[in-house]
Amino acid sequence: MRAVVQRVDGASVSVRDAAGDGGGSSVVGEIVGEGLCVLVGVTHEDTPEKAAQLARKLWSVRILEGEKSCSDVNAPLLVISQFTLYGDARKGRRPTWNAAAPGEVAEPLVDEVVARLRALGATVETGRFGADMRVSLTNHGPFTVIVEV
Template sequence: MKAVLTRVSSASVTVDGEVVGAIDCPETGGLLALVGVGRDDAPDAWETMVRKIAELRILDGERSVTDVGAPVLLVSQFTLHGRTAKGRRPSWSDAAPGAQAEPVIEQIAAALRERGISVEQGRFGAMMQVASVNDGPFTVLVDA
């Protein structure tokens, strides 16, 4: 499992002209979490990802989402598993198929909510337009 976590002051996901998920957090900051589920991820990789999203101290003042009650915009991103070593076309063979990945993304969202975190989401499998106002900018890559 891979993620790109970006500290944002706002972010949104639009599908077919409709905003399906948005966070606006200029005071505390928040996270835009692009998460890619891998075909061969360990069964508990999602738990590690939840912990990283909730607890990494990457918000202003070295605080975490949990520390300040910041929101998260969670977006499934299979393209994080694209391999580009050969040729000009990325290979997506390391990405989990939708039937495997979608329940994992939902597990992550549910577990974050169980921690009391406000979670907005993109729409799995849809063509999405993701907008963000990056804060810092501050972006980290996470492997779980």
């Protein structure tokens, strides 16, 4: 599993309304104040154990203000699935997505990351798997790291 983790001062994710007529979008997940916005990618070899490992790392990594972790200050997380994290653009002009797990494999593993975070005591908001999402955030720092398990 691969995660792009950003320290934020608030973040939200919205999806287009069901009508699909360009009539707007609705916020489906939002965190206010200091926390982490986490984009999660899943590859073919990932397992529920790796999802649990990633959740523990996200909850305990010390990248918030004053070298604190989410667990130290009970900071929220916004977790959003993103298959494009396993895109490969080294050849040609179009990325390939061969390393990204298909939706039926990836969705339950992203859900497992969220469930494990919540079991640890985290406040977690999410995007909507497979939806056309818009992510807004204020990156604090800026501070962005990649976590792989």
